[in-house]
Each structure stands twice: as C-alpha cells, then as structure tokens.
Amino acid sequence: xxxxxRETPLIDELxxxxxxxxxxxxxxxxxxxxxxxxxxxxxxxLGVLERSYKETIGHWKHGGxxxxxxxxxxxxxxxxxxxxxxxxxxxxxxxxxxxxxxxxYTSDILRKLCDIWDKHGSGITNMHGSTGDIVxxxxxxxxxxxxxxxxxxxxxxxxxSGSAVxxxxxxxxxxxxxxxxxxxxxxxxxxxxxxxxxxxxxxxxYKFKFKMSGCxxxxxxxxxxxxxxxxxxxxxxxxxxxxxxxxxxxxLNLENDVISxxxxxxxxxxxxxxxxxxxxxxxCMHCINAxxxxxxPGKDRGATILLGSKAPIIGGALLSSVxxxxxxxxxxxxxxxxxxxxIWDLWAEHGKNRERVGEFIQRIGMGNFLEQxxxxxxxxxxxxxxxxxYIFYDQDQE
Amino acid sequence: xGDEVTVSTVAEAMYEMVKQYHGKKNLKAMDLTKAMIEKFGxxxxxxxxxxxxxxxxxxxxxxxxSYVGGSYIVLPPT
Numbered sequence: 001x002x003x004x005x006r007e008t009p010l011i012d013e014l015x016x017x018x019x020x021x022x023x024x025x026x027x028x029x030x031x032x033x034x035x036x037x038x039x040x041x042x043x044x045x046l047g048v049l050e051r052s053y054k055e056t057i058g059h060w061k062h063g064g065x066x067x068x069x070x071x072x073x074x075x076x077x078x079x080x081x082x083x084x085x086x087x088x089x090x091x092x093x094x095x096x097x098x099x100x101x102x103x104x105y106t107s108d109i110l111r112k113l114c115d116i117w118d119k120h121g122s123g124i125t126n127m128h129g130s131t132g133d134i135v136x137x138x139x140x141x142x143x144x145x146x147x148x149x150x151x152x153x154x155x156x157x158x159x160x161s162g163s164a165v166x167x168x169x170x171x172x173x174x175x176x177x178x179x180x181x182x183x184x185x186x187x188x189x190x191x192x193x194x195x196x197x198x199x200x201x202x203x204x205x206y207k208f209k210f211k212m213s214g215c216x217x218x219x220x221x222x223x224x225x226x227x228x229x230x231x232x233x234x235x236x237x238x239x240x241x242x243x244x245x246x247x248x249x250x251x252l253n254l255e256n257d258v259i260s261x262x263x264x265x266x267x268x269x270x271x272x273x274x275x276x277x278x279x280x281x282x283x284c285m286h287c288i289n290a291x292x293x294x295x296x297p298g299k300d301r302g303a304t305i306l307l308g309s310k311a312p313i314i315g316g317a318l319l320s321s322v323x324x325x326x327x328x329x330x331x332x333x334x335x336x337x338x339x340x341x342x343i344w345d346l347w348a349e350h351g352k353n354r355e356r357v358g359e360f361i362q363r364i365g366m367g368n369f370l371e372q373x374x375x376x377x378x379x380x381x382x383x384x385x386x387x388x389x390y391i392f393y394d395q396d397q398e
Numbered sequence: 399x400g401d402e403v404t405v406s407t408v409a410e411a412m413y414e415m416v417k418q419y420h421g422k423k424n425l426k427a428m429d430l431t432k433a434m435i436e437k438f439g440x441x442x443x444x445x446x447x448x449x450x451x452x453x454x455x456x457x458x459x460x461x462x463x464s465y466v467g468g469s470y471i472v473l474p475p476t
Contacts, residue, residue, distance in 0.1 A: 072463030
C-alpha cells in the first residue's frame with residue numbers, strides 16, 4: 001500500500017487553475033500502488049520540492065561518477081543533499097534514452113518503455129527533454145544497469161551527456177511536412193549510428209549538438225540550440241501557383257499581410273501577378289507560411305550548415321552562423337561527416353574546458369578557424385556588414 | 399626502428415598517468431592523448447591509437463568516466 005502523501009501546502013498551489021500540473025502527476029506516481037518503490041520516491045520528491053519552495057533554494061547536486069559500464073554519458077547523476085530526511089531520493093539520477101528520429105513511436109513501444117521505467121525507476125518521465133531524448137527521471141544507482149539492460153533488449157540505447165556528441169535530433173521532416181528540403185530523419189539516424197563512439201565516449205572540451213531542421217522554419221530551433229545546425233533550404237526560385245495567389249488575394253490583404261512583411265522587399269503584387277526577385281530572397285519562409293497553397297520552396301533543395309549556437313552558461317547566448325551556404329544532403333553524407341570530424345579535431349585539441357565550439361571560434365577568430373578546417377571564406381559567412389566603410393591596409397599589402 | 403607501440407602499451411601508460419594524477423588533477427581524454435603522443439612520439443602514436451587505448455581502459459573497468467563540470471577519465475570508486 002502506498003505511503004501517506006507528504007503535506008505540501010506550497011506546491012499544492014500549483015494544482016489550482018485549468019492547466020496541467022506536474023505536481024498532480026508526481027502525486028499520482030506517489031499513489032501508484034503497483035509501483036511501491038516508485039511511489040516512495042515520488043513521495044519523497046514532493047517533500048524535497050516543498051522544502052525548496054519554502055526555503056527558495058534547490059536541494060540537488062549533479063555529476064559525479066555514475067553511469068553504466070563502458071559509457072561516459074546517458075546518465076546524469078542527481079543527488080539530494082538531505083538524504084536522511086528524504087532517503088528514497090538520495091540518488092535520483094536522470095537517464096537519457098536516445099529517441100527515434102522525429103519522435104515516432106508505436107503505442108506498444110511506449111507501453112513497454114513505461115513498463116521498464118515502472119519496474120526500475122520512479123515512473124516519472126519527461127517526454128521529451130530539451131535535448132530531444134526520452135528522459136527517465138529518478139533512478140537509484142543500483143537500478144541503472146538493470147534499466148539499461150532492459151532498454152537495450154527492447155532496442156533502445158542511451159543518449160548523450162557530458163563533453164560529447166549529444167543525441168542528434170530533428171524535426172519530423174518528410175514524414176509529416178511538405179516543406180522539408182531534405183530527409184532530416186534519415187540524416188539524424190545516420191549521424192547517430194556513425195558517431196556512436198563520439199556520443200558515448202566523451203572526448204571533447206564540452207558538449208556538441210547536431211540538430212536537423214527540414215526548412216528555414218526551423219521547428220527544432222537548431223539555429224539557437226545546436227553547435228551544428230543543418231537547416232533545409234533551396235537555391236532556385238520559389239514555386240508560385242499564380243491562380244492560388246489570386247485566390248488568397250480575395251481573402252487576405254496581400255499587400256499588408258505578405259508583401260510588406262518581406263524582410264528584403266523582394267516581392268511585388270500588381271493585382272494579377274506575384275513577382276519575386278529570388279536573388280534577394282533570404283528564405284525567411286513568411287510568404288510560404290502565409291500562402292501555403294500558392295507558394296512552395298524551390299525544387300533544387302539541400303541545406304545550409306551553420307555552426308556555433310549555444311544557450312548561455314559562460315558567455316552570452318549565441319546563434320549559429322553560416323559555414324556552408326548550400327549543400328545537397330544525400331547519403332552517405334560524407335561531406336557533413338568529414339566537416340564535423342575536421343571541426344572536432346581542431347576544437348578537441350585547442351578548445352578550453354567547457355568552451356563550446358561557437359565560443360572557440362570567437363576566441364581564435366573565424367579566419368583562423370576556417371583556415372584550420374580547410375574551408376574557403378564565403379560572403380555568406382558574414383553575419384553583419386562592417387559598419388565602418390574605411391578599410392586600412394598596410395603599405396605592403398596594397 | 400623502435401618497438402611497435404601497441405594499444406595495450408598506450409593503455410598501460412594512460413592508466414599510470416591517471417593513477418599518478420588521482421586526487422590531484424582531473425584528466426580529459428585529450429589530456430591523455432596529448433601526453434601519449436608526446437611520450438611515444440607522433441610517428442608511433444596517433445589520436446586513433448589513443449582512442450582505442452581509452453576504449454580498452456574503460457571497457458576493462460580499470461578506468462571510468464566522471465562528470466565534474468566536464469567529462470574526465472578517472473579511477474573507479476573503491
């Protein structure tokens with residue numbers, strides 16, 4: 001029988017209102033009579049949470065030597081600093097499970113994953129973590145290997161953590177979206193399989209994330225979150241169905257809602273025909289999103305590769321910047337793999353501890369970086385035009 | 399020409415280094431790699447060989463990974 005629920009007046013406030021509440025879900029886990037250990041952990045978790053709300057400090061520390069044999073990632077050690085008061089969450093590790101590309105599951109496999117987690121852990125999951133992985137929250141150290149054994153028997157593997165390649169993730173791409181300019185799911189699967197060693201055996205100064213978006217809408221926000229963002233694009237003209245444009249014109253204010261919102265003003269509408277100066281299109285996708293039946297990405301499709309974004313920890317937030325303006329994305333993806341390996345080779349050798357690749361580029365300079373990885377500078381790599389029009393050369397450089 | 403440097407030779411040298419620095423300094427995979435290339439010479443030992451040596455150390459359980467604000471290779475807890 002599940003233990004009596006802890007008194008939690010402060011976090012009970014989060015049960016109020018029409019929105020879903022994580023407190024409600026943790027309480028359900030704490031009352032799950034089929035999972036006695038999990039319910040005890042969830043009950044103690046409520047207690048720690050209540051205590052943190054009361055004292056406005058966290059009671060978790062992370063890291064340490066914890067994981068499964070042979071792997072340097074996939075388990076994030078979490079320890080509670082009040083183990084005597086909350087013994088069932090003294091260890092409450094997080095397990096990252098490598099998700100399938102595009103997050104597609106059968107209902108059967110989801111049930112089996114939940115059964116594994118009910119058997120070994122707290123029963124609390126996070127579907128999905130910001131990394132993209134399936135996240136199992138709350139595993140005791142002794143339960144890590146049995147959980148891993150059951151996961152691998154089901155065909156799942158751990159995801160990445162620490163100073164390594166993190167679990168590559170992608171949008172649903174061609175599986176569900178008409179704008180996908182390349183097969184994001186196939187590339188994600190291929191990179192995951194190719195870079196198993198880099199994923200499970202940390203050898204870098206810090207984390208390295210790949211995120212694949214099928215089009216510039218960038219539904220997985222790779223430009224803000226991935227060290228290497230691979231974003232679908234096209235290099236020919238936007239496809240236009242003029243009849244469908246005319247239909248939209250009868251429903252939308254084309255001038256206000258589409259034409260005037262083009263960031264480079266490369267579109268015009270004369271009342272009968274939409275014209276686009278494709279040489280000035282920056283692929284913002286606004287017109288295509290506004291008139292999906294009339295406009296579509298061009299037919300010569302591939303991706304732009306960008307490098308260097310990160311959410312802030314040491315320095316400020318960085319967005320990725322262009323490193324390869326256009327590349328056809330086709331198996332076996334050798335160009336992408338060789339580029340990634342060249343970058344790792346340089347960064348692993350010269351990067352400082354906890355320095356992301358974007359910070360490394362800022363430190364050594366883009367010119368030096370490009371020279372070292374063997375890429376020619378291109379105008380598309382310029383983030384902002386220089387504000388000072390005067391360029392001074394040394395006498396001998398003129 | 400000197401003796402061939404094997405994966406096991408490098409793994410052993412890496413293990414000694416991890417042991418020597420235990421409790422004093424955390425070593426990353428690249429710290430070990432650079433030290434081994436310096437010790438055995440670039441002609442005899444490269445990054446690939448060091449990668450295999452680290453795999454041998456970890457898979458045998460003689461060393462393990464730890465996370466302390468970064469991933470390090472350390473001796474397993476006793």
